[in-house]
Amino acid sequence: MRRDSFDTSAFTHRERPKREPKPVLRLLRRRALLAPLLAAGLCLLGGLGGCKPKKADSDSSLPRNQTLYIGGRQWGPPSSINPLAPQPDWPAISGVKLMYETLFFYDLLTGKMVPLLAESYTETPDSFEVLLHEKARWSDGKPVTGEDIKYTFDLGKKHKDIPIAPIWTYLSAVRLPEVEAGSVPAGGHPRRILFEFNKEKKNPLVVLDAFEEYRMLPKHVIEPLLASVNGDMNEFLKIKFHDPKQAVVSGPYRIHSIENEKIALVRRDDYWGNEVLHGGKLPGPKYIVHPVYKSNDHFSIALQQGRLDVSSTFIPRIWLKQPKGVGTWFSKPPYYLGSAIPMLFLNVTHPPLNDVRMRRAMGFSINYTDIRELAVSGYSEPLRPGLILPFGLESKYFSEEDAKKYGTWFDVDRAKQLLKEAGYRPVWNDKGELVETRDAQGNKVPTVYIKSPTGWTDWESIVRIVVRSMRAAGIDARERFVDASLFWGALYTGTFDMIMWTPHSQPTPSKPWSRMDYVMATADFAPEGEKMFKNFGRFNNPKAPGYVPRIDELIQTIPVMKGEELAKGLRELNALFMQYQPTLPLVYRADQLYEFSTKVWEGFPTSENPYAPPQVPGDRMGTELLWHIRAKGTN
Amino acid sequence: MLANYPTLRHILGRAGWYFVTFLVAVTINFFLPRLGDANPIDTIIARASAGSSDAVAQKKIAESYLKEFRLIQLDDQGEIIRDAKGDPIKTGLAEQFVSYLVMSLKGDLGTSILQYPKKVSEIIKDALPWTLTLQLPTIIFGWLVGNLLGALAAYKRGVFDRVLYPLALLASAVPAFCVGILLVYVFGIRLEWFPAVGGYDDSMVPNLSWEFISSASYYYVLPFLSIFLIVLGGQAIGMRSMCIYELGTDYVKYAKLLGIRESKILFYMFRNAMLPQLTGLALALGAMVGGALITEMIFSYPGLGMAVLTAIQGNDYSVITGCTLLVTVTVLIANFSVDILVGLLDPRIRAAQGGGSK
Numbered sequence: 001m002r003r004d005s006f007d008t009s010a011f012t013h014r015e016r017p018k019r020e021p022k023p024v025l026r027l028l029r030r031r032a033l034l035a036p037l038l039a040a041g042l043c044l045l046g047g048l049g050g051c052k053p054k055k056a057d058s059d060s061s062l063p064r065n066q067t068l069y070i071g072g073r074q075w076g077p078p079s080s081i082n083p084l085a086p087q088p089d090w091p092a093i094s095g096v097k098l099m100y101e102t103l104f105f106y107d108l109l110t111g112k113m114v115p116l117l118a119e120s121y122t123e124t125p126d127s128f129e130v131l132l133h134e135k136a137r138w139s140d141g142k143p144v145t146g147e148d149i150k151y152t153f154d155l156g157k158k159h160k161d162i163p164i165a166p167i168w169t170y171l172s173a174v175r176l177p178e179v180e181a182g183s184v185p186a187g188g189h190p191r192r193i194l195f196e197f198n199k200e201k202k203n204p205l206v207v208l209d210a211f212e213e214y215r216m217l218p219k220h221v222i223e224p225l226l227a228s229v230n231g232d233m234n235e236f237l238k239i240k241f242h243d244p245k246q247a248v249v250s251g252p253y254r255i256h257s258i259e260n261e262k263i264a265l266v267r268r269d270d271y272w273g274n275e276v277l278h279g280g281k282l283p284g285p286k287y288i289v290h291p292v293y294k295s296n297d298h299f300s301i302a303l304q305q306g307r308l309d310v311s312s313t314f315i316p317r318i319w320l321k322q323p324k325g326v327g328t329w330f331s332k333p334p335y336y337l338g339s340a341i342p343m344l345f346l347n348v349t350h351p352p353l354n355d356v357r358m359r360r361a362m363g364f365s366i367n368y369t370d371i372r373e374l375a376v377s378g379y380s381e382p383l384r385p386g387l388i389l390p391f392g393l394e395s396k397y398f399s400e401e402d403a404k405k406y407g408t409w410f411d412v413d414r415a416k417q418l419l420k421e422a423g424y425r426p427v428w429n430d431k432g433e434l435v436e437t438r439d440a441q442g443n444k445v446p447t448v449y450i451k452s453p454t455g456w457t458d459w460e461s462i463v464r465i466v467v468r469s470m471r472a473a474g475i476d477a478r479e480r481f482v483d484a485s486l487f488w489g490a491l492y493t494g495t496f497d498m499i500m501w502t503p504h505s506q507p508t509p510s511k512p513w514s515r516m517d518y519v520m521a522t523a524d525f526a527p528e529g530e531k532m533f534k535n536f537g538r539f540n541n542p543k544a545p546g547y548v549p550r551i552d553e554l555i556q557t558i559p560v561m562k563g564e565e566l567a568k569g570l571r572e573l574n575a576l577f578m579q580y581q582p583t584l585p586l587v588y589r590a591d592q593l594y595e596f597s598t599k600v601w602e603g604f605p606t607s608e609n610p611y612a613p614p615q616v617p618g619d620r621m622g623t624e625l626l627w628h629i630r631a632k633g634t635n
Numbered sequence: 636m637l638a639n640y641p642t643l644r645h646i647l648g649r650a651g652w653y654f655v656t657f658l659v660a661v662t663i664n665f666f667l668p669r670l671g672d673a674n675p676i677d678t679i680i681a682r683a684s685a686g687s688s689d690a691v692a693q694k695k696i697a698e699s700y701l702k703e704f705r706l707i708q709l710d711d712q713g714e715i716i717r718d719a720k721g722d723p724i725k726t727g728l729a730e731q732f733v734s735y736l737v738m739s740l741k742g743d744l745g746t747s748i749l750q751y752p753k754k755v756s757e758i759i760k761d762a763l764p765w766t767l768t769l770q771l772p773t774i775i776f777g778w779l780v781g782n783l784l785g786a787l788a789a790y791k792r793g794v795f796d797r798v799l800y801p802l803a804l805l806a807s808a809v810p811a812f813c814v815g816i817l818l819v820y821v822f823g824i825r826l827e828w829f830p831a832v833g834g835y836d837d838s839m840v841p842n843l844s845w846e847f848i849s850s851a852s853y854y855y856v857l858p859f860l861s862i863f864l865i866v867l868g869g870q871a872i873g874m875r876s877m878c879i880y881e882l883g884t885d886y887v888k889y890a891k892l893l894g895i896r897e898s899k900i901l902f903y904m905f906r907n908a909m910l911p912q913l914t915g916l917a918l919a920l921g922a923m924v925g926g927a928l929i930t931e932m933i934f935s936y937p938g939l940g941m942a943v944l945t946a947i948q949g950n951d952y953s954v955i956t957g958c959t960l961l962v963t964v965t966v967l968i969a970n971f972s973v974d975i976l977v978g979l980l981d982p983r984i985r986a987a988q989g990g991g992s993k
Binding site for chain 1: 949
């Protein structure tokens with residue numbers, strides 16, 4: 001620690017004080033010497049002060065064999081679990097169904113909607129009709145009714161700034177036919193909910209996504225709370241929901257305690273779904289705890305020491321942890337089940353990226369094997385061209401023929417050939433390094449910069465490999481790592497040459513359409529400088545020359561297609577993507593990494609025992625595993 | 636009039652200077668983070684509105700946050716003042732500074748941008764106990780033990796000194812993160828004698844039970860050692876050289892010739908060598924609230940250092956200025972107390988300030 005340097009020369013001339021200090025000063029002097037001792041005593045108290053007791057249940061210690069520790073879903077000190085907040089804390093974050101529940105689960109292994117609050121839905125050309133479970137209950141004992149569902153959706157109609165609002169682009173109304181017809185059974189409650197599609201923008205896929213995505217809220221709690229702040233959503237969002245009276249939920253767990261170091265949940269033994277969905281069984285863990293650590297490393301150490309049971313953090317070279325009881329979905333490479341495609345969005349208005357030949361040359365120049373093996377520890381299937389995953393549910397839409405005909409893959413000679421045909425000429429120095437690229441007229445082609453957030457280390461390594469690959473092929477590309485806050489602005493406003501992003505990574509019923517929509521949609525087209533939340537590279541501007549209307553047409557019609565027609569539509573759209581190459585897919589990645597330790601709990605789903613998809617317990621369908629895992633040494 | 640009260644004059648004079656320093660520091664605190672081109676409000680707006688492509692909703696979200704952080708002008712009713720085009724009028728930097736000053740003086744540190752809707756004061760209140768728990772005992776024990784060992788080494792010389800001195804030199808020279816990481820690696824991960832991260836067992840809910848206190852103490856060993864060793868080393872070296880200097884002085888020689896007890900001489904010497912060490916201690920205690928960032932990071936201690944780091948990474952202006960304000964104030968208070976205390980304790984300085992004897 002610091003110690004101020006001390007100039008002894010000031011004391012070379014020493015002089016005894018002429019008088020003894022006054023008694024008071026003498027006392028002070030003693031005091032000064034005593035002070036550190038006093039402070040030391042105080043600090044012990046201070047130490048205890050640091051761990052001052054906070055609100056908690058009567059049980060202040062959580063037995064290890066009744067507690068499931070999960071990690072990777074909460075990175076900072078908790079601030080709010082308001083279910084309407086755009087970025088609440090775990091377990092109120094989007095996708096987690098431990099407290100608030102959605103109408104359905106989506107099983108990414110089978111592609112089916114699995115009942116949760118709702119037991120079934122029927123589809124008509126203009127609507128979905130959802131039927132709620134009769135026995136679904138809130139934690140205060142009141143039934144979950146159609147009114148709650150209608151209220152939750154209608155909130156987004158009124159308040160355009162809450163997460164559920166965007167669904168109203170695709171819905172015209174949410175209605176309760178039983179209430180309208182006066183046919184609600186006596187003593188019962190409305191259970192049928194009709195979701196009417198917006199006729200101009202008919203998109204059943206997005207509505208299915210909404211059934212799986214948005215958590216339903218108790219009208220009888222939220223409505224008075226909102227009224228108490230005069231319906232002002234900004235004021236409402238300041239309510240933290242730490243008070244159990246506010247956090248009335250329908251899910252299997254409720255808050256046990258919230259501290260800066262961890263969030264703890266406790267099982268609700270009277271959860272309605274135990275009876276209805278799980279044959280009377282209780283979830284294995286009585287408590288679920290999410291410790292708040294500061295870095296990936298801490299979660300990684302905790303998992304390997306068995307202090308963490310399930311995690312979704314990036315752990316390099318996971319195979320080295322296998323002997324310590326750490327497991328993943330596959331016990332062999334790629335270890336994780338991919339569901340998303342991290343890629344480079346190219347701003348197609350910036351030269352030379354406006355030239356499709358340059359974009360395709362880039363596609364051929366990148367060493368995808370290096371990315372897979374070096375940047376992501378091999379946690380990816382080998383990359384294939386296009387936006388459709390060549391494995392899992394989507395593989396039935398993947399066309400080998402199209403990939404060969406239109407796609408790009410790592411082939412430097414092909415990349416150089418394409419550049420040459422397009423008139424680009426790289427200039428190399430004596431050491432064989434790229435100096436610049438010139439175009440057909442001999443002018444310098446602008447250097448293209450790849451933006452990526454500082455400190456996102458796996459992306460940083462990906463970008464470095466891409467830059468090295470492109471430069472080796474003669475393309476003047478450079479990395480530009482920017483502060484995360486600048487990154488978001490650049491992404492949405494399109495102020496970049498190339499930028500890293502993973503489009504629509506969550507596994508939802510609308511894949512692969514929603515991924516393609518995210519990459520190529522022109523619906524809310526905005527020029528560079530204004531915000532646009534899809535198609536960041538401003539591809540296929542409807543008002544610019546070279547507009548390809550067929551792409552938009554397919555994006556609009558695929559959601560209502562079925563069967564053979566759907567396969568054909570997706571194939572055509574994917575082929576168009578490959579021909580125009582508006583983005584550069586780089587690798588596959590699991591939306592959520594999933595690794596577990598079998599030190600305390602056993603029975604986690606794996607590819608050999610796939611009773612639930614690889615998702616952290618509580619996240620989406622991963623909730624299911626809570627009823628299957630058991631502490632070691634119990635039944 | 637004050638001429639008759641030199642001590643008071645001295646104190647007031649110092650206080651005046653400290654107030655000026657405070658104002659300069661506050662100004663720098665405010666403007667420094669704003670010099671970059673990052674816009675934290677953009678970040679939360681981006682996060683809050685991700686997925687919503689409705690332009691009107693976008694604008695509404697943006698305005699509500701701008702209003703919340705007083706970045707656009709409001710009228711007396713709290714309504715947004717708009718220009719002819721209906722766009723809100725932005726608050727200038729100077730006006731932001733004035734409102735920041737007014738708020739700071741009222742003790743209102745504002746709302747965090749990153750951890751919205753948490754108050755900055757809440758964040759500080761949560762983080763401060765960790766920082767104090769981590770550092771106060773380490774600094775004080777390190778200081779005490781280090782000074783005692785240093786004085787002993789200087790007085791005893793011989794084997795004791797020859798062993799202690801290089802060890803202390805090593806301890807003080809090794810950077811904090813290095814000691815921390817080595818301790819974690821050896822005792823936390825390899826040997827698994829002590830937990831590698833955290834402040835207490837994850838299965839505990841903080842309370843005043845014996846189990847909890849013992850768990851917290853157990854978790855405290857490694858972080859404590861990582862700072863303690865370094866403080867100890869530095870203090871021991873400083874005290875040793877101070878004492879060696881004192882040993883050569885006439886009063887010690889005289890006392891020895893008089894045959895005064897060794898412990899008594901040691902006490903005299905200790906007292907004289909203490910002054911600069913005491914200054915160092917007070918300053919260290921003042922700077923302590925800044926947090927031991929590296930140690931906090933290594934051990935996942937959610938103290939102030941981490942809070943500031945997260946805030947800087949996310950351009951969370953209100954948290955940055957709030958924490959730096961706290962650090963500024965405590966450092967200034969510590970300096971001020973040292974100034975006054977040293978004046979009171981050291982007759983020579985008092986004499987010099989008082990314009991000689993009176």
